Amino acid sequence: MEKTFVDFHVIQTVPPSCVNRDDTGSPKTAVYGGVRRARVSSQSWKRAMRMMFRENFDESELGVRTKKIIDLVAQCIRVQDDSKTEEEALSLAEKVINTAGVSTKDKAAKALFFMSTKQAQNLAELILRDGAPNKKDAQLALNKNHGIDVALFGRMVADEPALNTDASSQVAHSISTHRVDNEYDYYTAMDDMSPEDSAGAGMIGTVEFNSATLYRYATVAAHELFKQLSEEPAALARTIKEFARAFVTSMPTGKQNTFANRTLPDAVMVSIRKDQPLNLVGAFEEPVQNEGGFANQSVSKLAAYAMNTHGSFSCPPEKAYAVGENMAKLTGAENVSFKELLDELEKDMLVRF
Numbered sequence: 001m002e003k004t005f006v007d008f009h010v011i012q013t014v015p016p017s018c019v020n021r022d023d024t025g026s027p028k029t030a031v032y033g034g035v036r037r038a039r040v041s042s043q044s045w046k047r048a049m050r051m052m053f054r055e056n057f058d059e060s061e062l063g064v065r066t067k068k069i070i071d072l073v074a075q076c077i078r079v080q081d082d083s084k085t086e087e088e089a090l091s092l093a094e095k096v097i098n099t100a101g102v103s104t105k106d107k108a109a110k111a112l113f114f115m116s117t118k119q120a121q122n123l124a125e126l127i128l129r130d131g132a133p134n135k136k137d138a139q140l141a142l143n144k145n146h147g148i149d150v151a152l153f154g155r156m157v158a159d160e161p162a163l164n165t166d167a168s169s170q171v172a173h174s175i176s177t178h179r180v181d182n183e184y185d186y187y188t189a190m191d192d193m194s195p196e197d198s199a200g201a202g203m204i205g206t207v208e209f210n211s212a213t214l215y216r217y218a219t220v221a222a223h224e225l226f227k228q229l230s231e232e233p234a235a236l237a238r239t240i241k242e243f244a245r246a247f248v249t250s251m252p253t254g255k256q257n258t259f260a261n262r263t264l265p266d267a268v269m270v271s272i273r274k275d276q277p278l279n280l281v282g283a284f285e286e287p288v289q290n291e292g293g294f295a296n297q298s299v300s301k302l303a304a305y306a307m308n309t310h311g312s313f314s315c316p317p318e319k320a321y322a323v324g325e326n327m328a329k330l331t332g333a334e335n336v337s338f339k340e341l342l343d344e345l346e347k348d349m350l351v352r353f
Contacts, residue, residue, distance in 0.1 A: 004223050004352060005277045006240060006345070007317070008247050009269040009306075010216040011177070011298045011327075016185075017261035018209045019254045020044040026208045027182055030175055033285040038176040038212035040252060045216070046171050048253065049246035050149050056242050063116040063147030067108040070094050072115065076124035096127040100138035101160030114155040114165075116147030139163060148239050151228035152220070168225035169218060169243065170277070176212035177284040177298040184208055207258060213266070213294035215284055215302065218247050219277035226353050237349035241342050244270065248323075248338065266295040267324030269306070269333055270341060271317035272348065278314060280306050296326065303330030319348065 020028045020040045030039040053062055064072060073093035078084055084092070094104055100123070103110045122141035126133050139162055146165060154167030184206045191202030220243055222236065229235040251262050271278070283305030288297045307330075310316040320333035321341050328335030336344060 001223050001226070003221070003274055003276075005273045005275075006220045006222055006244075007271040007273060007277055007279075008216075008218045008244065009271070009280055009302065010248060010265045011213065011267045011295060011302060012174075012216060012263060012265040013213045013295050014038075014211060014261050014263055015259070016183075016209045016211045017255060017259040018207060019252050019261065021254055027210050029180065029182070029210075030173065032175055032281075033287055035179040035287050036181065037178075037287075038180040038210050038214065040174040040214065040216075042171040042173050044252040044254070045174065045247075045250065046153055048250040049171075049243070050153070052246040052250045053149055053242065056245065057148055060117050061148050063114050063119075063150040065112050065114045067110075067112055069097060069102070069109050069113050069115055069120070070104060070107050072120045073097060073123045076121045077128060080121075080124050081128055092127045093123070096123045096133060096138055096141075099133055099135055100142050101135065101163060102157065103159050111158070113157070114150050114153075115142070116145055116150050118145035118147070146228050148229075148242075151225055152239070152243060165228075166224070168222075168228055169220045171247070172217040172279055172281070174214045174216040175281070175284070176294075177215050177301070178213065178288040178290065178294050180210050180212050182208050182210045207255070209255075209259065213288070213298050215281055215298065216247075216265075217279045217281060218243075219279075221277075222349060222353070231353075233350055233353045236353055237346045240349050241346040244342055244345055265323070267299045267302075267327040268322065268338070268341070269302075269327055269331060270321045270345065271333075272319040273315075273317045275315055278309065280309065282309075299324065299326050300330060303327060306331055321345075 018027045022028050028039045030037050070090055070093045074089035077089040077092055119142050126137060126141050142163055150165055152169045155165040157163040186206050188201035189203040226236045248268055280302055283301045288294050321336050321344060322328035322333035323338050323341055
């Protein structure tokens with residue numbers, strides 16, 4: 001099977017916001033090209049994508065990342081055999097989970113575990129059928145029927161590497177294309193029941209924030225995802241389409257009620273490659289300078305860097321789509337609307353696989 005990588009490149013401007021905080025409550029940042037950049041972690045954006053998947057996939061097609069996997073399997077046991085009491089179901093669920101090599105304590109996994117709904121059903125069916133299944137069968141039940149999100153984002157089990165699942169996608173930390181300095185919002189809140197002539201506020205505080213034009217990148221190894229989805233072309237095509245929708249339009253929820261920072265991209269480019277994935281963040285190693293805004297300059301720099309890289313180091317993509325007239329014009333990619341992009345990706349995957 002030929003390698004096929006689908007690369008996603010997004011330029012997106014985010015207004016004053018605190019999308020992704022560190023342990024001190026400050027917006028995350030990184031130094032790149034010698035200057036401080038705004039940063040949104042890949043974990044933050046992947047969670048936003050998984051939440052959007054719930055709108056477009058049935059629950060049975062997805063996974064749950066939780067410590068409460070005993071409860072999850074116990075529910076499936078009681079659905080399959082309603083004669084089992086809740087306590088019996090919990091005991092059987094913990095037994096089969098431990099047999100697979102997942103450690104538990106106080107009726108919960110010791111660490112977050114990513115399990116698809118179907119895998120929970122597999123374990124329930126196994127323990128009800130065999131009573132005392134062996135480790136091989138228990139692990140087989142957990143290593144087949146991966147949910148869409150488990151296949152895309154992978155699963156790591158430190159205590160039992162046999163249960164690890166390689167991710168078929170990678171999502172980069174988003175960084176600003178330019179230098180960013182964090183700012184502070186000093187706020188006060190009044191007590192609605194205080195007398196009108198009372199002095200002082202009921203609460204005061206500060207919120208740290210920044211604003212930035214971000215470069216966002218992700219890639220999907222379609223050939224690997226195809227294997228994980230039982231080599232079903234329709235499932236692959238739909239998953240790539242929904243990955244594209246979620247990556248482009250989702251937004252992490254950090255401080256959204258405070259800043260209402262829900263924006264959509266300024267430009268998107270999607271490339272289908274046979275050689276290797278290609279992150280184009282090098283376009284911004286020299287930060288964009290503010291000359292009337294960052295978005296248009298960022299699009300131009302990204303396009304120029306892509307064309308130079310394709311000519312000097314790698315092959316041009318087999319196919320490229322652009323949402324945004326300027327991006328299409330500068331790269332030669334096919335200019336499409338976002339809806340057309342989703343439809344074209346779905347059709348392209350069906351033809352290839």
